[in-house]
Amino acid sequence: MRTKKSSVVGFVKTLPQNMFSGLVVSLIALPLGLGLAMASEAPPIAGVITAIVGGIIVSILGGSFVTISGPGNGLVGVVLVAITTLGLTATYTAIICSGIILIILGFLRLGKLADYFPSSAIQGMLAAIGLIILGKQFHIMLGNKIVQDSGIDYLLEIPNTIITVFQFKDKGLIYAALAGVLSLAIMVFYSKIRNKYLQLIPAPMWIVIISVGFSYYYELILKSANPISLDYMIPAIPDIRTIVTEIPSPDFKMVGTLSFWSSVVALTLIASIESLLSIKAVDKLDVDKRRSNVNKDIKALGLATVVSGFLGGLNVVTVIARSSVNVNNGGSNRSSNLFHALFLVLFILLFSSELTRIPLSALMAILVYTGYKLASPVIVREIFTIGKEQLIIFFSTLLVTLKVGLISGIVAGLIATFIIHVVVTKSVGLFIKNILKPNVLMYKEEDGSYFISVKHFCSFLNFNTLKTNLEAIPEKNDVIIDFSLCGFVDHSVMENVDEYQELFHKKGGNIEVIGLDVLGAKSKHPFALRRLLPLHKILPDNKTKRQNNLSIVADNFNLSYNPIKKSNAEFLENFIYFKTKKIEHTFNELKEKNSQYQSFDITFSEGEFIAKEVVRTTMLYIKVSKKIPAFTLDKEGLMERLYALAGYEDIDFDSHIDFSNRFYLRGENPEEIKAFFTSELVRFFESNPYYHIESNKEGILICNKERIASIKEIKGLLDFGVRLNKVINNT
Amino acid sequence: MRTIAFKTIGIGVAFSPNLEANINEAARLALFFGSRLVLIHVGESSEEKLNKFLGFLNPFKDLGLDFEVTFKSGDPVEVILSTTNEKKVDLLIIGALKKENFVKYYLGSIARKITRKATCSILLLINPSKERVSCNHIVVNGLKDPKTEETVATAFFVGHKLGANKITVVEEISDEEVSVKVDDDKSLRKSTIVKERLRLREEMRVKTILSTIPGELTKNIKIKSQPIFGKRGYSIGHYAQVARADLLVMNAPSKMTFWDRLFPHDIEHILTELPTDVLIVQ
Numbered sequence A: 001m002r003t004k005k006s007s008v009v010g011f012v013k014t015l016p017q018n019m020f021s022g023l024v025v026s027l028i029a030l031p032l033g034l035g036l037a038m039a040s041e042a043p044p045i046a047g048v049i050t051a052i053v054g055g056i057i058v059s060i061l062g063g064s065f066v067t068i069s070g071p072g073n074g075l076v077g078v079v080l081v082a083i084t085t086l087g088l089t090a091t092y093t094a095i096i097c098s099g100i101i102l103i104i105l106g107f108l109r110l111g112k113l114a115d116y117f118p119s120s121a122i123q124g125m126l127a128a129i130g131l132i133i134l135g136k137q138f139h140i141m142l143g144n145k146i147v148q149d150s151g152i153d154y155l156l157e158i159p160n161t162i163i164t165v166f167q168f169k170d171k172g173l174i175y176a177a178l179a180g181v182l183s184l185a186i187m188v189f190y191s192k193i194r195n196k197y198l199q200l201i202p203a204p205m206w207i208v209i210i211s212v213g214f215s216y217y218y219e220l221i222l223k224s225a226n227p228i229s230l231d232y233m234i235p236a237i238p239d240i241r242t243i244v245t246e247i248p249s250p251d252f253k254m255v256g257t258l259s260f261w262s263s264v265v266a267l268t269l270i271a272s273i274e275s276l277l278s279i280k281a282v283d284k285l286d287v288d289k290r291r292s293n294v295n296k297d298i299k300a301l302g303l304a305t306v307v308s309g310f311l312g313g314l315n316v317v318t319v320i321a322r323s324s325v326n327v328n329n330g331g332s333n334r335s336s337n338l339f340h341a342l343f344l345v346l347f348i349l350l351f352s353s354e355l356t357r358i359p360l361s362a363l364m365a366i367l368v369y370t371g372y373k374l375a376s377p378v379i380v381r382e383i384f385t386i387g388k389e390q391l392i393i394f395f396s397t398l399l400v401t402l403k404v405g406l407i408s409g410i411v412a413g414l415i416a417t418f419i420i421h422v423v424v425t426k427s428v429g430l431f432i433k434n435i436l437k438p439n440v441l442m443y444k445e446e447d448g449s450y451f452i453s454v455k456h457f458c459s460f461l462n463f464n465t466l467k468t469n470l471e472a473i474p475e476k477n478d479v480i481i482d483f484s485l486c487g488f489v490d491h492s493v494m495e496n497v498d499e500y501q502e503l504f505h506k507k508g509g510n511i512e513v514i515g516l517d518v519l520g521a522k523s524k525h526p527f528a529l530r531r532l533l534p535l536h537k538i539l540p541d542n543k544t545k546r547q548n549n550l551s552i553v554a555d556n557f558n559l560s561y562n563p564i565k566k567s568n569a570e571f572l573e574n575f576i577y578f579k580t581k582k583i584e585h586t587f588n589e590l591k592e593k594n595s596q597y598q599s600f601d602i603t604f605s606e607g608e609f610i611a612k613e614v615v616r617t618t619m620l621y622i623k624v625s626k627k628i629p630a631f632t633l634d635k636e637g638l639m640e641r642l643y644a645l646a647g648y649e650d651i652d653f654d655s656h657i658d659f660s661n662r663f664y665l666r667g668e669n670p671e672e673i674k675a676f677f678t679s680e681l682v683r684f685f686e687s688n689p690y691y692h693i694e695s696n697k698e699g700i701l702i703c704n705k706e707r708i709a710s711i712k713e714i715k716g717l718l719d720f721g722v723r724l725n726k727v728i729n730n731t
Numbered sequence B: 001m002r003t004i005a006f007k008t009i010g011i012g013v014a015f016s017p018n019l020e021a022n023i024n025e026a027a028r029l030a031l032f033f034g035s036r037l038v039l040i041h042v043g044e045s046s047e048e049k050l051n052k053f054l055g056f057l058n059p060f061k062d063l064g065l066d067f068e069v070t071f072k073s074g075d076p077v078e079v080i081l082s083t084t085n086e087k088k089v090d091l092l093i094i095g096a097l098k099k100e101n102f103v104k105y106y107l108g109s110i111a112r113k114i115t116r117k118a119t120c121s122i123l124l125l126i127n128p129s130k131e132r133v134s135c136n137h138i139v140v141n142g143l144k145d146p147k148t149e150e151t152v153a154t155a156f157f158v159g160h161k162l163g164a165n166k167i168t169v170v171e172e173i174s175d176e177e178v179s180v181k182v183d184d185d186k187s188l189r190k191s192t193i194v195k196e197r198l199r200l201r202e203e204m205r206v207k208t209i210l211s212t213i214p215g216e217l218t219k220n221i222k223i224k225s226q227p228i229f230g231k232r233g234y235s236i237g238h239y240a241q242v243a244r245a246d247l248l249v250m251n252a253p254s255k256m257t258f259w260d261r262l263f264p265h266d267i268e269h270i271l272t273e274l275p276t277d278v279l280i281v282q
Helices: A004-039 A044-061 A075-086 A088-107 A111-116 A119-141 A151-156 A158-165 A171-190 A196-200 A203-221 A240-245 A258-285 A294-310 A320-328 A335-351 A360-374 A377-386 A388-403 A406-425 A429-434 A463-471 A491-506 A516-521 A526-532 A545-556 A638-645 A657-662 A670-676 A679-686 A711-730 B019-033 B047-061 B076-086 B109-117 B148-162 B185-211 B234-242 B258-262 B267-272
Strands: A068-070 A317-319 A440-444 A450-458 A478-489 A510-514 A560-562 A581-591 A597-606 A613-623 A631-635 A663-666 A692-695 A699-703 B008-013 B036-042 B066-072 B091-095 B121-125 B137-141 B166-173 B222-229 B247-251 B277-281
Touching (some): A004 A075, A004 A203, A004 A335, A044 A068, A044 A294, A075 A258, A075 A406, A088 A294, A111 A258, A119 A171, A119 A388, A151 A158, A171 A203, A203 A360, A240 A335, A258 A317, A258 A320, A317 A320, A388 A406, A440 A463, A450 A463, A463 A491, A478 B234, A545 A711, A597 A711, A613 A711, A657 A663, A657 A679, A679 A711, B008 B076, B019 B047, B019 B066, B019 B091, B019 B121, B019 B148, B047 B066, B066 B076, B091 B109, B148 B247, B148 B277, B234 B267
Parallel strands (some): A450 A478, A478 A510, B036 B066, B137 B166
Antiparallel strands (some): A440 A450, A613 A699, A692 A699
């Protein structure tokens, strides 16, 4: 266990890094905060207040490590309904009440509430929220503000709006629409461009910078007014003094009404679901693999929501996209959340008047993209591969949410799921008789591994008992889950168990699921079966030109070639490069017979949700025959100097000044690394092309650009690797 | 400690398809334990009935079985319980019913009532058969309870007599005893330590109980002690099922109130989902 002193030292050491990460997150949080608040028809500053209050309170009292809190996407729909039915001040009261309920839930240890919702229903609900956001903001993005009754009506009006845009006569509106389309293009294409300087500033901030620049260009150089119609600019943002003096006083008049409490329930429900899903997803990204204290976090979020409500802000939730940006930029503890809040305060202090130069249509483009990501067709396709019945659940939740409301939607999803389960098993009794039974048995076997046996059935209704048992096992252990006494296992359980498998695997343990084939063999339980199917899709026979060329290269270098996708890339997991990245699969593998060298194309993703970037690149892996220290070697550039400022240390050699200047070398054990980098090795690096080179003690990973390499580049890569290995073996 | 023996074994018999299997099982057990067998039939006595019973019993008579058949009309529960007392039956055998899908077993309402009210030990048979099926693995509870010592001793007695080769003593540790709730890494470490400590404590306790068992009973039997964390009474049944035990030996419940039936616990769980043959030691 770490001592208190060393943890303090570690905290101080990582402080600059967290400050840097907090800065980057605040850059994305500012435009998102403004946008989310405006989409919910609250004053734009409300979103920023939410992020500030959330960042400060949750960073101090929360139980998670690398999450960022602020205004959430999911809540837009609910807050919108609340504001239209209750009015703004009563909505603040509802927000305060939902915060209090969250605190109570935290104390009652009901953070697990979200486990009781089937995953397809949650997917459906999130998709519906996405469509609500997209449907409403799409019109504003194109400079065509309209008012409709329900979410569906807004969606149906989209074609009309597109037609209207081409008939615009008003120049102000045309410019507004252009700003919107351009911003949407930035959001879409940003993740496709891999440039480390461009990527330093998140896409939403680029939109802000470009639109503020555009406005200044007109004002200072063309000396004319901003051509975008004033209706489509962000309304005046009060400065900090006005914000403080004009804190809205909550209005308790509506407390007796039903609509007030249904708003409170919806706010609480969505806030807790969104937070819990995000915390779970962010925990998976955490480099240090820590486990968040969910109930403590819920309490902190609840308190933050109460304070935020009193100050004129919205519900504070844990947000996935911003948290993933935090992890990717080196955030390692809660201080980055605090810094994100402090930077936001700074922005409001310094630039609150500049923010009115941002066109509303540009801001709404960010939200349209967010909405699209929530309801993307990819999600529907994925659900379809799991099973058609999941689509029924998904769409019944989605449609009811759009037509009636969030709570009805989620209830519809629950009912649909239960009915489908009953139909599939042809038995209501199985569920009713056994729902309250403690159906999970866990014990430690003599060899130290854990055995879990599940009886009767396991579905979203009682997954919690299984979850509690899984949570109580230290993740470095081996676990066997036996479903053979189970009559039915549903998709939500399979998905969650899969997540636990991933988690245990990351921390050095292993979960094995047995007994499902029994279910399959009787062909009574298609849920479990279908879940197991889609993984290794065999590549079609018709190879691409590149693949044909690769097999020629394989012959030339005397290697074997395998184009098929593989999902197990365990040998890559210890590399620092992949700590914050999720490997999807490797393919087009060239392998030496004794498997010392292997080059492959790899698909991995970085970040989550709107900050998600899928990258395909080519790498070379060399298994070294002797023990070498772990290190990372990069070309030294502006970014690396910046990193060095933020607390990453560069190991320099006095005797090789040229090498030290041109290369950025780091690792845990500088002494060992210095001893390993002999003059011969240094000369080798100096006289050869730059590559990103990383060692994990057992192997070396070499890659260049973050894209698939050409045949010529692969040859170069192989040649470089072979020669490097020789040099290493000689030293 | 009193010497453990079943002097008289009782079984309620009715004319069901299982009749022969039930009688065979009871007679075999009586021979193994060297006990007298009392057949209790609820109903009027008649020559025809008696002949039928005797027909099944005669093969065992040659092996030296001492038996008696009683007839008495009335309420089945009352009759069986009163006859058990009269005849000083100390082990009552009850056959369970199979569910349609042939996987699950349950007790009929009469059998349940008898089980709750009986003052002697009870053996619930889920799968009576005409031929002998060997009993290899016995699971016995190791609860912290004054009755446990005798229950464990009985398990060894039965195991010895039936030639079992493995006995597992299961200590059920309820979640309430693990006072630490798992929230994060720190509390997980703490709860793991607490559990380990409880495990050691329980194993020590079981060891002391085992040391009181006479050596002749433990001969040739592999002994295992297995702590499990879970709901008392329920988890042990689940364990017996997972471990493919042939017989589960349990303490008789201390008292049964109305509430116990409404919120089933301990033995009641076992009665609703018979995992295997169950011996309840009074």
